[in-house]
Structures are given as structure tokens and as C-alpha cells.
Amino acid sequence: MAYELIASEIDKNKTRFIERLREAVEIPSVSAEAAYRNEVFRMTDWTQANMEKLGIKCRQIENGIEDRPDGSKLRLPPILFGHLGEDKSKKTLLVYGHLDVQPADIHDGWNTEPFKLIEIDGKLFGRGSSDDKGPVIAWLNAIETMQALNIEIPVNIKFVFEGMEESGSTGLDEILEQHKEEFLADVDWTCISDNYWLGKEKPCLTYGLRGLCYYAVEISAPKQDLHSGVYGGTIYEPMNDLVWILSRLTDLKGNILVDGINELVAPLTEDELKLYDQIEFDVEAYKQDVGVKTLTVDDKKKVLMNRWRYPTLSIHGIEGAFHGPGAKTVIPAKVVGKLSIRIVPNMEPEQTDALVVAFLNKLWKERGSPNKFRAIPFHSGRPWVADFNHPHYQAGARALEKVYGVKPDFTREGGSIPVTLTFQNLTGKSVMLLPIGACDDMAHSQNEKINVFNYIEGTKALAAYLLELAHI
Amino acid sequence: MAYELIASEIDKNKTRFIERLREAVEIPSVSAEAAYRNEVFRMTDWTQANMEKLGIKCRQIENGIEDRPDGSKLRLPPILFGHLGEDKSKKTLLVYGHLDVQPADIHDGWNTEPFKLIEIDGKLFGRGSSDDKGPVIAWLNAIETMQALNIEIPVNIKFVFEGMEESGSTGLDEILEQHKEEFLADVDWTCISDNYWLGKEKPCLTYGLRGLCYYAVEISAPKQDLHSGVYGGTIYEPMNDLVWILSRLTDLKGNILVDGINELVAPLTEDELKLYDQIEFDVEAYKQDVGVKTLTVDDKKKVLMNRWRYPTLSIHGIEGAFHGPGAKTVIPAKVVGKLSIRIVPNMEPEQTDALVVAFLNKLWKERGSPNKFRAIPFHSGRPWVADFNHPHYQAGARALEKVYGVKPDFTREGGSIPVTLTFQNLTGKSVMLLPIGACDDMAHSQNEKINVFNYIEGTKALAAYLLELAHI
Ligand SMILES: [Zn+2]
Ligand SMILES: [Zn+2]
Ligand SMILES: [Zn+2]
Ligand SMILES: [Zn+2]
Numbered sequence: 001m002a003y004e005l006i007a008s009e010i011d012k013n014k015t016r017f018i019e020r021l022r023e024a025v026e027i028p029s030v031s032a033e034a035a036y037r038n039e040v041f042r043m044t045d046w047t048q049a050n051m052e053k054l055g056i057k058c059r060q061i062e063n064g065i066e067d068r069p070d071g072s073k074l075r076l077p078p079i080l081f082g083h084l085g086e087d088k089s090k091k092t093l094l095v096y097g098h099l100d101v102q103p104a105d106i107h108d109g110w111n112t113e114p115f116k117l118i119e120i121d122g123k124l125f126g127r128g129s130s131d132d133k134g135p136v137i138a139w140l141n142a143i144e145t146m147q148a149l150n151i152e153i154p155v156n157i158k159f160v161f162e163g164m165e166e167s168g169s170t171g172l173d174e175i176l177e178q179h180k181e182e183f184l185a186d187v188d189w190t191c192i193s194d195n196y197w198l199g200k201e202k203p204c205l206t207y208g209l210r211g212l213c214y215y216a217v218e219i220s221a222p223k224q225d226l227h228s229g230v231y232g233g234t235i236y237e238p239m240n241d242l243v244w245i246l247s248r249l250t251d252l253k254g255n256i257l258v259d260g261i262n263e264l265v266a267p268l269t270e271d272e273l274k275l276y277d278q279i280e281f282d283v284e285a286y287k288q289d290v291g292v293k294t295l296t297v298d299d300k301k302k303v304l305m306n307r308w309r310y311p312t313l314s315i316h317g318i319e320g321a322f323h324g325p326g327a328k329t330v331i332p333a334k335v336v337g338k339l340s341i342r343i344v345p346n347m348e349p350e351q352t353d354a355l356v357v358a359f360l361n362k363l364w365k366e367r368g369s370p371n372k373f374r375a376i377p378f379h380s381g382r383p384w385v386a387d388f389n390h391p392h393y394q395a396g397a398r399a400l401e402k403v404y405g406v407k408p409d410f411t412r413e414g415g416s417i418p419v420t421l422t423f424q425n426l427t428g429k430s431v432m433l434l435p436i437g438a439c440d441d442m443a444h445s446q447n448e449k450i451n452v453f454n455y456i457e458g459t460k461a462l463a464a465y466l467l468e469l470a471h472i
Numbered sequence: 473m474a475y476e477l478i479a480s481e482i483d484k485n486k487t488r489f490i491e492r493l494r495e496a497v498e499i500p501s502v503s504a505e506a507a508y509r510n511e512v513f514r515m516t517d518w519t520q521a522n523m524e525k526l527g528i529k530c531r532q533i534e535n536g537i538e539d540r541p542d543g544s545k546l547r548l549p550p551i552l553f554g555h556l557g558e559d560k561s562k563k564t565l566l567v568y569g570h571l572d573v574q575p576a577d578i579h580d581g582w583n584t585e586p587f588k589l590i591e592i593d594g595k596l597f598g599r600g601s602s603d604d605k606g607p608v609i610a611w612l613n614a615i616e617t618m619q620a621l622n623i624e625i626p627v628n629i630k631f632v633f634e635g636m637e638e639s640g641s642t643g644l645d646e647i648l649e650q651h652k653e654e655f656l657a658d659v660d661w662t663c664i665s666d667n668y669w670l671g672k673e674k675p676c677l678t679y680g681l682r683g684l685c686y687y688a689v690e691i692s693a694p695k696q697d698l699h700s701g702v703y704g705g706t707i708y709e710p711m712n713d714l715v716w717i718l719s720r721l722t723d724l725k726g727n728i729l730v731d732g733i734n735e736l737v738a739p740l741t742e743d744e745l746k747l748y749d750q751i752e753f754d755v756e757a758y759k760q761d762v763g764v765k766t767l768t769v770d771d772k773k774k775v776l777m778n779r780w781r782y783p784t785l786s787i788h789g790i791e792g793a794f795h796g797p798g799a800k801t802v803i804p805a806k807v808v809g810k811l812s813i814r815i816v817p818n819m820e821p822e823q824t825d826a827l828v829v830a831f832l833n834k835l836w837k838e839r840g841s842p843n844k845f846r847a848i849p850f851h852s853g854r855p856w857v858a859d860f861n862h863p864h865y866q867a868g869a870r871a872l873e874k875v876y877g878v879k880p881d882f883t884r885e886g887g888s889i890p891v892t893l894t895f896q897n898l899t900g901k902s903v904m905l906l907p908i909g910a911c912d913d914m915a916h917s918q919n920e921k922i923n924v925f926n927y928i929e930g931t932k933a934l935a936a937y938l939l940e941l942a943h944i
Contacts, residue, residue, distance in 0.1 A: 235762065
């Protein structure tokens with residue numbers, strides 16, 4: 001009965017909740033651009049004020065000074081901690097979200113002013129509407145609704161809202177680490193709403209993300225770039241070596257040829273395989289979205305597994321070679337190939353780096369070029385996979401079924417959300433991604449939006465999830 | 473006896489000739505930069521005034537208006553035609569040179585003001601000192617000296633001096649074509665002094681230049697760049713296809729694998745082979761200049777032949793991929809590989825294009841990728857080779873031996889000087905390159921210089937050459 005009351009109350013407050021999101025979108029809290037940095041502080045204060053109205057105790061944790069690429073210094077937005085309820089008999093949920101947004105400019109192809117919330121055909125357009133202001137405010141809407149109806153929130157809730165997520169979450173890990181024994185000590189579960197449904201209709205819970213290992217392959221010889229007319233024919237050209245090396249890392253279909261990599265991948269379990277059967281995913285629509293007629297695999301399960309649970313290798317480009325339009329007849333003296341591998345359990349970055357560097361060195365020996373060669377591991381991030389059979393996920397699934405009338409898909413994603421792993425490591429507890437936006441919300445792109453349906457039903461979903469946490 | 477008189481008179485006038493070059497270098501006639509365009513006009517007028525003092529009849533041929541890349545319009549410098557002697561009983565020499573220079577800025581690493589002529593240790597530093605103001609003025613010095621000594625110049629001389637050479641010789645070919653039946657009709661030989669000795673000590677005559685065929689290999693698939701985390705593992709990535717294709721065009725040593733290309737190359741004749749024996753060329757110094765320990769071929773003859781008389785293929789870079797420093801995890805949607813082949817006799821650009829495009833298409837078929845593929849010939853220029861046994865070259869060789877006491881090397885160059893081919897085609901007569909500068913003059917680079925020795929002995933060489941033309 002509690003849920004039905006809440007759902008109906010949320011519907012009644014729809015207009016007010018949209019107005020609340022409008023206020024937030026009108027604060028252009030772009031973390032990447034120095035000119036907007038003050039707006040991230042404003043957005044943090046605005047959020048704190050809205051949280052305090054709900055009785056959430058807030059504090060801003062100073063995050064120090066950022067050294068900008070141009071040599072200037074800029075104050076970093078504080079991390080906003082919040083705390084609702086201190087009932088020792090209740091368990092504690094940690095909620096994470098981010099208050100900053102991607103840059104946006106109407107001249108980049110936006111159909112509406114990016115920092116206004118414009119409703120068209122049930123869609124609320126505006127930067128941050130879906131990533132991640134909509135979800136953050138949905139939490140506040142859900143709590144406000146339960147308080148208004150005097151429905152007890154069955155858990156204590158802690159909040160971590162940051163303002164630098166779109167710029168690499170500068171300082172966040174350090175601050176969380178410092179508060180591991182304090183603020184984070186009693187957390188029982190973490191819930192993050194900062195990703196997307198697999199499609200446009202069916203909700204999901206996300207239990208896995210791939211990690212990343214990035215590499216540079218540097219080949220050099222002459223002291224400086226050479227004129228191909230004057231020197232061509234006598235020099236071992238580094239570009240020729242580089243394309244030879246890069247062409248030997250994958251086969252036509254992208255299968256990784258690096259010795260030992262595929263052997264590291266965790267075997268597919270029966271349990272996991274079953275999940276894929278039920279997942280709603282339209283391969284044809286996917287192809288159409290991407291704009292290709294053929295995929296390297298064509299069966300729904302294989303497409304999803306290749307995106308989520310198998311490693312993939314991509315060549316991103318070459319530094320140091322001619323890259324402009326038109327024609328230039330240079331022999332580049334030093335070229336650096338950039339590639340990365342999306343890693344999955346049980347690939348550890350250290351293992352992966354060792355295998356990749358060994359393979360690249362083996363190839364180089366086989367090549368027999370007299371040029372200088374270096375295989376350089378750049379940075380890496382571990383993959384994350386949670387136990388989707390954990391009661392926490394079951395509670396999430398029950399909540400979503402209640403709201404949407406359908407069992408959610410259990411999904412993974414191919415990219416990374418590093419903070420997920422941070423929370424899992426620091427709390428040692430279950431972390432769950434509970435997205436409320438649809439796959440076509442265009443986060444990071446022009447014309448970002450959240451559907452009114454997703455925003456309002458998402459608010460219900462978060463409330464339903466809070467209720468379900470009572471039963472774990 | 474005539475030569476000895478001339479040589480001694482030139483030595484006496486050394487200071488004055490250097491002052492003349494100084495005046496020219498102080499006119500910053502940079503053709504590429506709009507702000508300096510007026511200086512190219514000034515340099516043209518300065519040259520005309522100096523020519524007219526010698527009785528050379530001059531006229532400036534209007535060259536119209538240039539559409540600049542930024543959309544603005546700029547008047548092109550006129551082509552300066554000159555004519556000395558109209559004796560029907562004499563043959564006619566055509567002399568080409570250019571009055572414009574490369575850009576130069578002291579902040580780019582010049583040790584001296586680029587638009588001042590500064591003498592240090594027998595070297596005259598300054599932009600254009602060697603490319604090509606020194607050689608142009610050496611012609612005038614030589615003529616002035618012969619006139620002062622009342623030594624008859626045994627040929628009529630025509631001059632073509634342009635002001636856009638460093639910017640692609642805009643308009644020159646059209647103007648020369650228009651004057652084919654008139655100004656160019658009675659030309660018997662063409663001499664160009666706008667290249668360099670092979671080394672620092674020994675003079676040379678240059679009888680060949682390679683041509684160029686430039687290609688783009690375009691591979692595309694998705695509508696737009698993709699996130700490698702989200703899409704990696706399902707897409708046939710265009711970069712993977714491109715490095716595969718590019719890696720199959722040459723072997724380790726740069727030998728071209730394109731079917732049919734090597735069969736087009738003119739066979740090496742006994743005569744030509746003999747030339748290489750005598751050429752003074754230090755392979756070790758070449759390696760050191762380039763900064764490599766190993767060349768694809770190590771014998772002097774092979775090094776020179778690979779630079780001059782065999783085709784070579786270079787991969788210049790990739791457009792559309794990530795090319796910056798740092799790490800970016802993009803799957804580029806459309807990538808364009810850029811490559812070129814330096815072509816030699818008897819490769820015709822049309823034949824070469826057909827073979828390259830057919831080979832690329834064959835490779836693509838073999839690859840079996842579903843992506844979109846286009847092999848695009850960009851632009852091309854024919855190679856040029858003259859008959860080094862022609863009496864014109866023998867006259868040049870005798871002149872150089874007289875001045876330097878050593879038989880000159882007969883060289884080719886690996887790059888292109890397109891106007892060479894234009895003169896050969898329009899006059900149908902022998903064209904010869906007679907450089908006076910040393911290999912380390914740093915044309916187009918910081919700290920361009922001409923040695924006092926090269927400038928003064930070069931003036932003698934041009935006079936000796938004029939005398940020798942009487943004996944053909
Ligand atoms: Zn986000
Ligand atoms: Zn984002
Ligand atoms: Zn030149
Ligand atoms: Zn030049």
C-alpha cells in the first residue's frame with residue numbers, strides 16, 4: 001500500500017518536480033571549463049539547500065586546487081556529503097551522484113538552449129537533465145514524497161555528490177579514502193544512478209563494467225621529420241613499422257591475437273548465460289543507431305557479450321604523423337600508435353600489461369627493424385562485476401518490477417565508471433547501478449534529454465527501492 | 473684566357489657582389505605571407521632595375537589575383553621576363569630563378585636576423601642567400617663582369633624570374649604556355665640554378681628529378697566516432713582495416729609490393745651505372761645527418777639509386793583518427809591513410825595510379841571487411857630525366873672543371889622541381905640544373921646561408937658556362 005500512495009503522490013507533484021529539475025539545469029555547472037567553474041560551486045550550494053530542506057545533514061569537503069593544463073590554478077568544487085537518519089537499528093544506503101555536466105553550446109547542434117529545460121513531446125531537453133541532475137533530484141523527490149506522506153524510510157541514507165565527474169573525478173578517490181573509517185564505515189549498500197537502460201522501454205540493473213588498459217607504441221629513428229623525396233628509399237620508415245605492428249594485434253573481426261589474453265577471461269557460467277536469454281535488445285536497432293549493416297557477431301547474446309564480458313582491442317590513432325586534410329610528403333621521424341584493451345574479469349591490469357608488452361616486443365623482434373621501439377603501458381582501470389544474485393540486486397529488481405510491471409534486465413556496460421570500484425573496495429559491500437534514463441538520452445552529446453516518463457517513474461523506482469531495502 | 477680574366481675580376485669585386493646580395497636579402501620577399509606580398513613586388517622591381525643596368529630588356533607579365541585560403545584576394549607578383557642580346561647568329565640560353573623566399577622569423581631558432589646578411593666564418597647567413605637570391609644575382613654578377621671586361625657573351629640570354637616559387641609557382645605554367653610561340657620560341661637550352669651540391673666540396677650537374685603520385689585510402693563505417701567501451705567488440709573498426717592495408721604496401725626495407733610498379737622502372741644502363749662510380753658521396757655522413765645507424769641499403773651506389781632512380785613509397789599519416797598527445801578511447805568512424813610514391817622514368821602517373829588503385833582494391837577484397845573503402849589518387853607530377861651526354865651538359869661539365877679543378881658529379885634528386893619539366897616540354901630542348909650552393913645551405917630551414925666561396929666561385933662557374941656555350 002505504501003508504494004501506491006507514494007506513486008500517486010509523485011504523479012501529483014510531477015510539475016513541481018520538473019520545476020526543480022529546471023532550476024538545476026539552468027545552473028551551467030560545466031566542470032571542464034574554467035569560466036563555468038563557479039557554477040559548479042553554485043550547483044553544489046543549490047543541492048545542499050534542497051537536501052537541508054529534507055533534514056539531510058550536509059557538509060562540504062574541501063577538494064583543494066586544480067593545476068589546469070594551461071598552467072593556471074583553479075579551486076576544485078567540494079565533495080558534498082549528506083546524511084539522513086542515524087537510527088542504529090537501520091542499515092545504511094550510500095547514494096552517489098554528480099552535480100557537474102558536460103560542456104554544451106547551442107552552436108554545436110543543439111535544437112534548444114542547452115541550459116534551459118525545454119519540454120517537447122514528453123522529453124525534457126537540457127544539459128544534465130539525464131546525466132546526472134535528473135537522477136540526483138529524483139532521489140530528493142522520492143525522499144520528499146515519503147516524508148510528506150509520513151512513510152518511514154526504512155534505511156539511513158548517506159550521500160556523496162561530486163562536481164568533477166565529467167573531468168575525471170579529480171580528488172574524489174582521495175577524499176573517500178580519507179573517510180573510509182568514518183563516513184563510509186557503516187555503509188551496507190551503494191546505489192548509483194548514472195548510467196542508462198539498454199533500450200528505451202525496459203528497466204535494468206547493471207552489475208558489471210569493463211576496465212581499461214591503454215598503450216602507446218612508440219617507434220622512432222631519424223632526428224627529425226624528413227622530406228620523402230630526398231630521403232625516401234634509404235630510411236627504415238617508422239610509419240611502415242608501426243602499421244605492420246598495429247595490423248598484427250587483432251584479426252578481421254577484432255579478435256585479440258595477443259598471446260595469453262583470451263585465456264585470462266572468466267569462463268561463462270550457466271547462471272550468467274541464462275541472464276542473456278531474457279535481455280531485451282534489438283540487434284537491428286543497434287546496427288541502425290551505429291550506422292553499419294554488419295557486426296562482427298550477429299546474434300543478440302554474442303553482441304552483448306562482446307560489449308560486456310569479453311575484452312576488445314581498439315586502435316585509436318597515431319601521434320606524430322601527418323593528420324591534417326590535404327597532402328603532405330613527410331616521413332615522420334617518430335610515431336606513437338595509441339591503442340587500448342577493454343578488460344574484463346579475471347584480467348588484472350598488471351597481467352594484461354605484461355602480456356601486451358611481451359607480445360609487442362615479440363612482434364618487434366620478428367619485424368627486425370633497426371628503429372627504436374618502446375611499448376608503453378599508459379594507465380589502467382580494473383573491471384567491475386557484482387554478484388547479481390545478491391539480495392541487494394533482488395531488492396532492486398522487485399522495486400523495478402513494481403514500478404514498470406516487468407522484471408528488469410541484468411546488464412553490464414562496456415565502458416568504465418571508476419567510482420563504482422572505489423565504493424566496492426572502500427565499503428566491501430554490494431554496489432548496484434540503477435539507471436532511470438533511456439538509452440537514447442544522449443548524455444555527453446547534443447540535445448541531451450530525459451523523458452518525463454523516465455524522470456517521474458524513476459522517482460517512483462528509487463522510492464520503491466528504498467522500501468524494498470527494508471526486506472533484506 | 474678570357475676565363476682567367478673573368479675569374480680575377482670577380483675576385484676583385486667580391487665585396488661589391490656581397491653588398492648586392494645583402495640588398496636583396498634585406499627585402500623580405502616571403503611569398504606565402506600576405507603581409508610580405510608587397511616585398512615580393514619590391515624584390516621584382518629591384519631585380520629589374522639591376523638587370524636594366526646591364527642592358528637587359530625587361531618586362532613584367534601580370535599574373536592576376538590569388539584567392540587566399542582565408543577567402544581574401546591578393547595580387548600575384550608579376551613574372552619578370554628579361555632579354556639580353558638579339559643576335560640572330562647566336563643561340564639563346566634561358567635562365568630561370570625565383571625572387572621569393574621561405575618565411576623566416578628570428579624566434580624560430582635563427583642565430584642571426586634572417587633578413588640581414590651576416591657573414592660568419594666565410595658563411596653568408598640570411599633568408600634567400602642560397603635559395604634563390606644568391607644564384608639569381610650570381611647570373612647578374614657574371615654578366616656584369618664580362619661586360620666590364622668587354623668579353624663578348626657568346627649567346628643571347630633570356631630570363632624568367634618568378635615571385636611565387638615557394639608557394640607553388642602559381643600562374644607560372646600558364647604564362648609560360650602563353651609565351652611558348654613567342655618568348656620561348658627560340659630557346660636552345662635552359663639552365664636553372666636552384667638546387668644543391670650533393671656534398672659540401674664537389675660541384676655537380678643535376679639531370680634528373682623524381683615525380684610524385686599521392687594517394688588517399690579512405691575507410692569508413694559508423695555514422696560517427698564511437699566510444700570504444702560501449703561499441704568495441706561489435707564493430708569492424710576502420711582503423712584495423714586501414715593499418716592492415718597500409719602494412720601490405722611495402723616490405724621491411726621499403727620495397728614496393730604493389731603489383732606491376734617495379735616493372736615500369738627504366739632499366740639501369742651501363743652509361744648511367746658508370747656515373748655512380750665517380751660520384752663523391754659519404755654514406756656515413758649521410759647517416760649522421762639523418763640520425764640513423766642503418767639504411768635499407770648500405771652501398772653508396774645503392775643509396776643514391778634508391779633516392780634518385782627507383783620509386784619509393786612512404787606512408788605520411790592518417791586523417792580522422794586520434795592524433796593528439798595523451799589518451800583518447802575513440803573508435804574513429806572514418807579514417808584516411810595518406811601515402812605517396814616517388815615516381816621515376818618510365819612510370820607515367822596514369823599507369824601508376826591504375827596499378828596502385830587496382831592493388832588497393834585487390835587488398836580490400838582480400839581483407840573481406842564490410843566497411844566502405846575508397847582508393848583515391850590525389851595529384852601527381854611526372855619525373856624528369858635529361859640526357860647527361862648532351863653537349864649542353866658537356867659544356868656545363870667543362871665550365872665547372874675549369875672553375876673547381878675537378879670533373880663535376882652528374883646527380884639526380886629525389887624530390888621535384890616542376891618548372892624543370894615545364895621548360896623541357898615547352899622548349900623541347902635540353903634543360904640542366906647547375907647548382908652553386910652546398911648541401912648544408914639549409915634552404916627552407918633556420919640559418920639558411922651561402923658560403924662566400926660558393927657564391928663567388930658560383931659566379932665564376934656561370935660565366936665559364938656562358939663561355940663554354942660558344943663551343944656547342
Ligand atoms: Zn554521469
Ligand atoms: Zn557523464
Ligand atoms: Zn628555390
Ligand atoms: Zn625553396
